[in-house]
Amino acid sequence: xxxxxxxxxxxxxxxxxxxxxxxxxxxxxxxxxxxxxxxxxxxxxxxxxxxxxxxxxxxxxxxxxxxxxxxxxxxxxxxxxxxxxxxxxxxxxxxxxxxxxxxxxxxxxxxxxxxxxxxxxxxxxxxxxxxxxxxxxxxxxxxxxxxxxxxxxxxxxxxxxxxxxxxxxxxxxxxxxxxxxxxxxxxxxxxxxxxxxxxxxxxxxxxxxxxxxxxxxxxxxxxxxxxxxxxxxxxxxxxxxxxxxxxxxxxxxxxxxxx
Numbered sequence: 001x002x003x004x005x006x007x008x009x010x011x012x013x014x015x016x017x018x019x020x021x022x023x024x025x026x027x028x029x030x031x032x033x034x035x036x037x038x039x040x041x042x043x044x045x046x047x048x049x050x051x052x053x054x055x056x057x058x059x060x061x062x063x064x065x066x067x068x069x070x071x072x073x074x075x076x077x078x079x080x081x082x083x084x085x086x087x088x089x090x091x092x093x094x095x096x097x098x099x100x101x102x103x104x105x106x107x108x109x110x111x112x113x114x115x116x117x118x119x120x121x122x123x124x125x126x127x128x129x130x131x132x133x134x135x136x137x138x139x140x141x142x143x144x145x146x147x148x149x150x151x152x153x154x155x156x157x158x159x160x161x162x163x164x165x166x167x168x169x170x171x172x173x174x175x176x177x178x179x180x181x182x183x184x185x186x187x188x189x190x191x192x193x194x195x196x197x198x199x200x201x202x203x204x205x206x207x208x209x210x211x212x213x214x215x216x217x218x219x220x221x222x223x224x225x226x227x228x229x230x231x232x233x234x235x236x237x238x239x240x241x242x243x244x245x246x247x248x249x250x251x252x253x254x255x256x257x258x259x
Contacts, residue, residue: 009133009137009138010138013130013133013134013138013217016126016127016129016130016220017130017216017217017220019126020126020127020130020220020221020223020224021220021223021224023123023224024220024223024224024226024227024228025227027224027227027228027231028227028228028230028231030231031230031231031232031234031235032231048113048114048115049111049112049113049114050111050112050113050114050117051109051111051112052103052106052108052109052110052111052112053103053104053106053109054103055111055112055117055120056098056099056102056103056106056112057099057100057103057104058117058121059117059120059121059124060095060098060099060103060120060124061099061124062121062124062125062128063091063095063098063099063124063125063127063128063131064092064095064096064098064099064100064128065128066125066128066129066132067088067091067092067095067128067131067132067136068092069132070088070132070133070135070136071088071136073136075137076136076137077136077137078135078136078137078138078139078140079135079136081141082146083139083141083145083146083151084135084136084139084141086146087135087139087209087212087213088131088132088135088136090155090158090209090212091131091132091135091209093162094162094205095128097162097166102169105169105173106173107173107176123224127221127224130217130220130221131217131218131221134215134217135213139213139215150211150212150214151211151212151214153208153211153212154208154209154210154211154212154213154214155208155212156208157204157205157207157208157211157212158204158205158206158208158209158212159208160204160205160208161201161202161203161204161205161206161207161208162201162205163201164189164190164197164198164200164201164204164205165198165201165202165205166201167189167201168186168189168190168191168197168198168200168201169198171186171187171188171189171191171197172186172198183243185240185244185246185247185248190256191251192248192251193251193252193256193257194233194251194252194253194254194255194256195233195236195237195240195251195252195253195254196229196232196233196236196237196253196254199229199232199233199254200233200254200255200256202225202229203222203225203226203229203254206218206221206222206225207222207226209221209222210222229254230254233253233254234253234254237251237253
């Protein structure tokens with residue numbers, strides 16, 4: 001019985017990996033044809049909207065709650081191992097910031113289309129289950145994995161990406177002074193090199209996590225993140241070029257000096 005349950009679990013995790021990769025490809029293809037209905041690019045047809053703070057807190061919460069549940073569960077054998085605990089902690093740190101801190105730092109914020117919020121909640125639920133279940137029940141690492149170059153490099157990239165993401169969000173929040181309205185050109189940090197510095201940071205962060213975990217599950221998440229944010233970054237870049245004549249022409253879209 002236990003063996004059958006384990007096989008079913010492995011099949012479910014594999015299905016979530018394939019689904020995540022397929023969704024990433026689909027989103028990347030769709031965003032080449034039209035911009036994502038998010039923020040300043042949301043169309044007036046998106047009438048049902050959720051306040052920005054509520055949307056961010058609610059949609060990101062499953063990726064915090066599900067790993068915490070795994071940590072509290074007595075049937076999480078792999079969490080007795082240090083590599084698994086640290087990797088899951090890396091995942092949790094991001095979502096503590098994203099669901100419990102970031103939403104309450106938002107100043108105003110454009111209401112999010114309800115449909116986008118629902119899709120994001122579904123993704124965070126599926127991915128939260130995938131990453132936490134894999135690390136708590138399936139992943140097996142060598143005793144010296146924390147000294148492995150793949151883990152060390154991945155952890156460094158994860159930390160650097162998270163700091164870039166948080167710093168870039170700070171710059172965006174402080175673009176407007178009290179009483180200001182309208183949009184402004186971001187200045188400072190990696191915004192001097194790319195339009196979507198916050199997205200670049202998140203892509204580096206999850207790329208580092210994938211490397212540190214050395215898993216198909218982590219790689220699928222990093223791939224989806226790139227596909228999802230690449231389209232958004234391209235839309236933001238085009239919007240700035242169309243609305244600001246003085247927008248720096250040398251700025252790349254997402255990856256400094258390359259793209």
